[in-house]
Amino acid sequence: MQSADKVAALDEIIRQRRTLKVLANEPLPETTPRELVNEIIAAGAWAPFHKPSSTEHRSQMSSFVPWRAYALDAGACHRLRQKLINVGDDTKIVQMLAAATALIQVTWLPNPPKGATDAPFEATLENMEHIAAASAAIQNMLLAATARSFESYWSSGGALRETQVFDWLAIPQKEILLGAIFLFPTDADGVETATGKLREKRGPIESWAKWLT
Template identity: 50%
Template sequence: MVEDRAKVVDGVIRERRTSKVMADAPLPAVDARAMVEALAATAGWAPFHRVAARVHQESGALTSIVPWRFYLLDADGCRALRQALLERGNTSKIPRMLAAASALVQATWLPNPPKGPVTGLFEATEENMEHVAAAGAAVQNLLLAATARGIRSYWSSGAALRGPEAFGWMGIPSGEILLGSLFLFPADTGEAEVSPGSHRDRRGAPADWARWVDLDFDRGVAAAGGA
């Protein structure tokens, strides 16, 4: 029984792949709200080490201690967002994906308030690194749950969707940072263009990214001493 379950899980992980679906004209809107809520619920079982800073628990409608947030947009919302971007002259692939998507999930992570000057988006601390890792685990959970249901998905960096205007439209607090815009697509994509990820078959064999280590405590002392 354990082996059977392991085969199912391993199969879903291997099956997950990037599918960028793009349409020039909006596809019929599919009601996927219940499905997306189920995906978000499953994603929420990701591990996390540090709780979110209190300011994030008190700054918006979402009050969980987890260091991530998911903002869900249904198919009609995706079409409206597409139109708003087009009216502002957006020529990226984002409007074409919004034309095809059955849902969009804006996944953010919650940085701790900085204790000093910050260069870049956030203060480079171990706790913030752990928050990013936890949010990434939640995103992967969502993508795997989608794959298990036969749903195509694409994890985008967000482009225009990570800016303050888009955050304002969706009511996302400015103190949060977008980890990814997760596009979910219907099974029937009609004549829409479906583009696979470009790196899937380039990752190499496990031996290229994992190895057993041989402990050498003298080497460790030397490395610590700068020799």
């Protein structure tokens, strides 16, 4: 593929990426193409990051990157759904878990606080950089999912960011959920879908960018 074709193909994937919430009242058949999900997660590795993660986050997984990814196949999504139902959760998270072919829990790794604080993390420049890097990793994954014909939804987490869910999934409590990435099949029957409400409201480029002289 020539350079211009590569640019056009990338631009088209960026435009095609969309937020789509897929809801099912009962679990869909358990099909998870793990090799494709692994490729999607691997795309996140190429996000830029400015600072390495704190050493306290490297005991379970050793990478310097300031994010972590935890993947659940359809069966694990269904089991997590049932656990949430058992504790009384009746939100759309339960319906999305029923429809998902996979879920990727992406966390970011805050630096340990240097002083006493009740906040989940200190508002430092390095922590801002860690959040930005993890966000870039998520965007890479979303684009990779779009390129592989998955529908996707970046959720802030809801119940999926709670302590008990982290315990169920063996995610360290010192990590903070930045995005629960739901991957959905494109041809599911008996589901309800909802697109992102702000997709067409971002405005023309001139409303949020300008050249400086």
